[in-house]
Amino acid sequence: MFQNIGEMVLLFWRTLRALPLTWRQRQKVADQLFEIGNASLLMVCVLSFFIGGVLALQTGPVLVERGLHQYVGGLVGVALARELAPVMMAILIAGRCGSAMAAELGSMRVYQEIDALRTMNINPVHFLVLPRLVAIALGLPMLVVFSILVGWLGGALVASITNQIDISVQAFFADLRNGVELKDVVNGVFKSFCFAWIIGIVSCHQGLTTIGGPRGIGRSVTKAVVNSIVLIILFDFFLTRLLLD
Amino acid sequence: MNAPANSTRGVSLQVRNLWKRYGRQEVLRGVEFEVQAGEVFVLMGPSGSGKSVLLKHIIGLETPDAGDIFINGESISTPGVLERHRLAMVFQSGALLNSLTVAENVGLYLSEHRLKPPEEIARVVSEKLAVVGLEGAEDKMPSELSGGMKKRVAIARALVMEPQLILYDEPTSELDPLSAIVIAEEIVKLNRRMGVTSLVVTHDRDLAFDVAHRVAVIHEGRLLAQGAPEDIRQSAHPVIRRFLHAEFNPQTVT
Ligand SMILES: Nc1ncnc2c1ncn2[C@@H]1O[C@H](COP(=O)(O)OP(=O)(O)OP(=O)(O)O)[C@@H](O)[C@H]1O
Ligand SMILES: [Mg+2]
Numbered sequence: 001m002f003q004n005i006g007e008m009v010l011l012f013w014r015t016l017r018a019l020p021l022t023w024r025q026r027q028k029v030a031d032q033l034f035e036i037g038n039a040s041l042l043m044v045c046v047l048s049f050f051i052g053g054v055l056a057l058q059t060g061p062v063l064v065e066r067g068l069h070q071y072v073g074g075l076v077g078v079a080l081a082r083e084l085a086p087v088m089m090a091i092l093i094a095g096r097c098g099s100a101m102a103a104e105l106g107s108m109r110v111y112q113e114i115d116a117l118r119t120m121n122i123n124p125v126h127f128l129v130l131p132r133l134v135a136i137a138l139g140l141p142m143l144v145v146f147s148i149l150v151g152w153l154g155g156a157l158v159a160s161i162t163n164q165i166d167i168s169v170q171a172f173f174a175d176l177r178n179g180v181e182l183k184d185v186v187n188g189v190f191k192s193f194c195f196a197w198i199i200g201i202v203s204c205h206q207g208l209t210t211i212g213g214p215r216g217i218g219r220s221v222t223k224a225v226v227n228s229i230v231l232i233i234l235f236d237f238f239l240t241r242l243l244l245d
Numbered sequence: 246m247n248a249p250a251n252s253t254r255g256v257s258l259q260v261r262n263l264w265k266r267y268g269r270q271e272v273l274r275g276v277e278f279e280v281q282a283g284e285v286f287v288l289m290g291p292s293g294s295g296k297s298v299l300l301k302h303i304i305g306l307e308t309p310d311a312g313d314i315f316i317n318g319e320s321i322s323t324p325g326v327l328e329r330h331r332l333a334m335v336f337q338s339g340a341l342l343n344s345l346t347v348a349e350n351v352g353l354y355l356s357e358h359r360l361k362p363p364e365e366i367a368r369v370v371s372e373k374l375a376v377v378g379l380e381g382a383e384d385k386m387p388s389e390l391s392g393g394m395k396k397r398v399a400i401a402r403a404l405v406m407e408p409q410l411i412l413y414d415e416p417t418s419e420l421d422p423l424s425a426i427v428i429a430e431e432i433v434k435l436n437r438r439m440g441v442t443s444l445v446v447t448h449d450r451d452l453a454f455d456v457a458h459r460v461a462v463i464h465e466g467r468l469l470a471q472g473a474p475e476d477i478r479q480s481a482h483p484v485i486r487r488f489l490h491a492e493f494n495p496q497t498v499t
């Protein structure tokens with residue numbers, strides 16, 4: 001395990017050092033970004049809408065009962081921006097894109113494509129890892145911004161059509177604007193940026209270290225997703241603590 | 246055949262006392278040979294004797310447990326030596342990048358290292374594909390190719406590097422006899438024209454004796470013999486005799 005962590009830190013460092021080469025790989029970054037968006041946009045939409053909705057359902061009646069209806073918008077808004085959108089989207093992308101990265105790199109490893117690259121003096125970190133990491137580091141925060149907006153909309157709609165809450169969409173957004181600061185959104189987007197690196201590094205590392213045949217690829221994919229999710233939750237706690245002050 | 250005199254482009258290769266074990270299995274046990282610049286050296290041996298592993302060591306994909314490899318007298322374990330020389334390897338499986346088209350695969354070395362403008366790369370790619378008999382296959386994906394076609398694309402990809410040393414791992418193993426001859430001719434032509442040093446791993450006896458300046462036989466991680474094709478063919482060593490002169494005899498099959 002410690003060896004894995006060491007290797008991942010090394011991979012992270014190598015990718016960071018390769019960042020100036022991103023421009024040369026821009027076509028691949030664009031392809032990967034498209035891939036991420038294409039694979040997840042619809043799911044992000046649906047998920048975010050319902051997460052916002054359920055948040056309103058859970059908190060709305062309780063607050064309204066106690067006469068605190070002006071806090072519903074703010075609560076839903078802050079919870080989505082600071083916590084739920086970044087974490088849920090990171091988990092979604094770990095499952096959707098992290099798995100794909102591990103599978104792709106894993107099969108390239110197993111079928112000696114990576115060896116072939118190395119014999120051509122092509123650095124697999126520059127050629128394969130860098131574009132994927134840059135793409136996910138750009139893509140996930142964008143998805144999270146999108147998710148926050150859709151989630152707010154979901155919360156607002158659910159709050160207006162649920163009898164026990166009965167807050168109009170305008171009132172909901174007015175309350176939300178009172179309760180949510182730009183800082184909250186930035187905070188959430190920053191967390192998702194960190195999660196993106198975690199997903200990318202963990203998945204690429206698993207892919208590159210795949211051993212064995214097709215079964216090894218399957219193992220790598222599972223590990224990539226599970227380890228990403230575990231690390232996302234752990235880092236979420238510590239990042240939140242760090243950003244509290 | 247003797248090594249051509251105009252071998253200015255090729256590099257020499259020395260393998261000294263190479264040992265490698267995986268787990269408890271000793272795969273290479275003191276392999277030692279020398280390939281002169283501009284020579285076609287053929288390494289024969291039964292399946293599992295460590296031929297592919299040996300090639301991976303020479304191209305720097307594996308590090309030996311003991312022993313060393315020298316290119317033009319410089320150890321490849323010295324940083325920068327492998328990069329300074331152009332070495333190419335044709336993998337046994339082809340090892341094409343499955344996400345790229347044939348043309349992108351073949352031109353990858355040039356495009357990634359930005360050695361030529363795109364039009365020029367396209368021209369070189371077509372030229373090399375024609376060499377291996379795959380004109381017009383530029384836009385196919387590797388998954389649309391047969392095993393033998395993949396192998397030929399892999400050879401084209403190696404040619405594009407204009408290597409000083411080419412390692413062929415079973416270049417003809419999946420080819421029909423006719424294509425195999427074309428590839429054999431190509432190996433010889435390339436060697437004559439550019440003096441590229443070639444190390445050919447094969448268990449195709451015809452290919453071996455057609456192209457080789459010298460032949461070596463590897464068995465269970467050791468070289469049993471090396472020398473001129475004629476000497477190897479005449480060898481009295483029982484394993485070599487069995488390997489070279491094995492014939493299918495229907496009478497012995499019950
Ligand atoms: N990465 C590895 N890990 C463990 N064992 C390996 C590894 N690579 C090769 N071997 C073992 O080394 C031995 C030699 O393998 P190698 O691929 O060099 O054979 P070969 O001579 O190329 O055979 P073939 O003609 O069938 O290609 C085999 O027994 C194989 O099991
Ligand atoms: Mg082999």
